[in-house]
Amino acid sequence: MWLLNILTGMRKVTVSETERAIVLRKGRIHAILGAGEHRIWARDVLERHDLGDPVFTSPLAEALMRGHAELAWAHLTEMRTDAGEIAVIERDGRLFEVLAPETRRLLWTDAGPWAVTRVDLSDGFAVDRALGDRLTRARMTHAMTVVEVAEADVALMFVDGALAEVLEAGVHRFWTAGRTIVVKRVDLRWRAHDVTGHEILTRDRVSLRVNLAADFRVVDPVRAVTAVRDFEDALHRALGLAFRKTLGALTLDALLADKLAVDAEAADAVRAEMAELGVEVGAITLKDVILPGEMRDILTGVVAAEKAAEANVIRRREETNATRSLLNTAKVMAENPVMLRLKELEALEAIAGKVERLTVHSGTDGLMNDIVRLRD
Template identity: 35%
Template sequence: MIKTIVIKSDERGLLFHKGSYIHHLKPGTYRYTSWSGNEVIVQEVTRPFAVPGKELALFRHDAELGLELAVVDVQDHEYVLHYEDGRFVSLLGAGSYAYWNVLKKHRFVHIDIRQPELPSDLIAALPQRLLPYCTVIEVANHERGLLHYNHVFQRELAPGKYYFWKHAPVSVQVKMADLRQQQLDLTGQEMMTEDKITLRLNFVCQYQIVSPSKTLEIKGFDEQVYITLQLILREYIGTMKLDDLLRVKQEIGAYVLSRLNEHSDRFGVRFAAAGVKDIILPGEVKDILNTVLLAEKRAQANLITRREETASTRSLLNTAKLMEENSTLYRLKELEYLEKICDRVGSISLTGGGNLLEQLNALVGVKKAGDHS
């Protein structure tokens, strides 16, 4: 019995004899007897080369087949980008692959994923189908990223977008540092002055990261800055009495700021400002201070009153001396008082001869004589 096998132009045949591969068959018609032990597997050249149950290595000795196959071996540390006629088709992981290089031209780009960051030329034309294989990390304008491979620092990342291969043999970590000005609040801190008075202090300082690599190398950065600030304040408050502290509280910020900046290089930051928000005294101390303040204000008021009384008495004495020495001045003073009296009186009745001025003069004269008597 004769078997007839027709292989079309878009097909190729693989001839096996008793299960062993012999050679490949090009388009044409082939006939075999049923008892010859021959078998032909027909493959479409538009599909990847694959024979179920057979390894690719079995066919590599066929030089003629090799001329029509594009074979690529992908190592464990590689990805391979597969292109057909210049268009991206797929990403190949570790293994061996073969494609019929007949109707389409195949091209392969090997990428060593031991360097997990995608090459810049690939990013420029990154196919969307590659995105599921990538980890995308974005660094904002106010940030800097510190890139680590297997926990070893590599470089600082400027603002932008970065792509890294997933499942690479190298682990990728990016630590972000915020370069904006930040604020640290120290609230409700109980501290004791030199004269053993316990008070509570609210303090604030502002800082900005200038060296992200130093800052991110410090474990518990915020906590360490907090403790440093706390110790500086305790040292300062503990050497001052309460009265002195309240008198120079505006200077505390400047002192603490200068001390903090001694640690700037260690922390990788620049301390921009510092200051006291509140000093909260115990209730008893506050009552005592209020009593002292009230007594001081009363004493100041009494002193001002005595000064005013003394000045008024001295002014009256000077006026009396001048009027005693100058009769005209005395007369003018009388007329001034008479004017003030007339302003407060509704009407004045004068009788007798003479004009109005003479009658008023007589009235003042009588009053003067009465005063002297």
Template identity: 35%
Template sequence: MKTVRIQTQEIGLLFRNGDFHKVLLPGKHWIWPNETLYFYKRGDLLQNPPRDLTVLLSYPEIAAELDVLEVRDGEIALQYENEMFRAVLQKGRWAYWKGVKNYRYQILDVTQLAIPAEVDLASLMPQPLSAYVRTTTVEGHDKGVLFIDWKFDSVLEPGVYHWWKNNTPVHVLKVDTRRQQMEISGQEILTKDKATIRLSFYVQYHVRDVVKALVENKDYDKQLYVQMQLALRAYIGGLTLDELLDKKADMAEAILQVTAAKAEQLGIELSGGGVRDIILPGDMRDIMNQVLMAEKKAQANIIMRREETASTRSLLNTAKLMEDNEMLWKLKEMEYVEKIAEKINSISVSGSGQVIDQLKQIFVSSKN
């Protein structure tokens, strides 16, 4: 025989000859050789019991000292100690010794998707519920569409969303609702007069209806790209190269008007666009340069002819005036003599005396 002492926060299970005998409470006890004592702390989980839990609970003395919780399939339990979260309990039977600690349990059905509002996710996420909860964040500039079991359920506004992890498929598609720009680059298109051009176009848009964009249509952005391509080809194919170059500024508005209805079916609103550049092939570019040079030369020739005509008309008027006025004729002669004299530094006169007399006569007659 030996003496054992059970402390205040302990409890003992005494077995005699392999069978349960009684519960030992705090105090001093005598143990016979054929008896076995198992010690436990109150408030702790009953672990490694000497017998199956069902067998132990069949004894009223043990059942009265245990707080037993059964968590079924498809459930979890949140355990709170003194109103503070302590642990997540999965399916199974959980037995805690009564006393010392005050436990409270919240049973949750995780076969459903919705998480009850009374579950304090703010304090339980990301740990310790992350293993049981799936989370999706919709950013401030995004919108989302929720699919449950592969079927459209609802539109998600910006925020953080939680669902229980279970066998029900949950998918969220998100789309940026800010203004975006799409480039339609390097499009080789034939004009009405069979000229090949390479064109780059851009369009600005934003998603207005996320259900149309993500639920009713697949790859809305690719569909928009194709619609813009077709509209550009139809517009350019109906114009000659000269008409296209003349109407370049009006092209964007015409394309946007044509594609607006198609874009609306995709849940998209077009907000702007324009032609980035029009590139001609090398041979076509050379031809256009030659045409441009010919046009400029023709314009220059016209201007030169106008100037020549005006100059000739002026000379004709001057000649008519001098023909009717001898004094004007002499003045014109003196004007030319003066211009010639400006370029002469010195004059040397050689000859007989008759030359001097002739010069005198010229100047004397001009004075008279």
């Protein structure tokens, strides 16, 4: 046989079940060989393709489709998408590839069977839930955007810079399709915002720092996101400016005397400004007033002096009351000798309780006559 091949200028090639081969004769496409043994000219060029990779990739692809259409359709399947279309390709019932708009794919027909599901993007960018679940399980999410929105949040979806949809809680999927999709999540719960170390100059030109806190929540997420670049930063500025204006009109003594009045005075301006941005502001609190070191020392001295003066007044008042009480007692004793004698006995009892032994020189009769006898 080999001698016959040499004499006839032929050669034998074998193509396996998992292969296909393109025969080039004199530089032109001649045939596509399936599985089996084939005889070709010795000078023919053979281009082998493994069906393990079902996508037909070859520099001969365009020439084959243009000049040998019948031969190509006998072995290849073409998948093509329009500008506003996405195609989901399945191979033997399993997801194989997602084609973006204006994309063409050539597949070996024998590597199938093939099926295609086409999605018209003019109907919207949302991905069918069942199809989206299949693509997610197959980890084929490159052609879509997956958005997960928590229970207390909403999400604003911008497509090519324009607001397209407000997404509620749940999982949402959208075809990217060559577009830029940006999602901004907004928390609708009550939150606290702190303004720390805000410097203020009071009316009497005392420089101090204050710490503020405000409770807020977003009631209109579209306005909150689109009206300003950052609504929390806007709240921060509004709190700072309102309290700077309010506290700057007060003296230090007035500020320290009633902080709650200052809170109520500045709150309305902040609430009105933030309501225009779709943000509801609740309680606003002036938490701390921090004085500079020198002023703190001065105020500490003033407070110490005031307390010392108050203590001195109280001490003098108590001394006066004690003196008045002694005077009254003396008057009672002068007018009533019995009371005087009772006082003497009390003093004697107090003395006797503090010593171990008490000696009375005048005897019992003298003690009773001199101390106990209650008469003039």
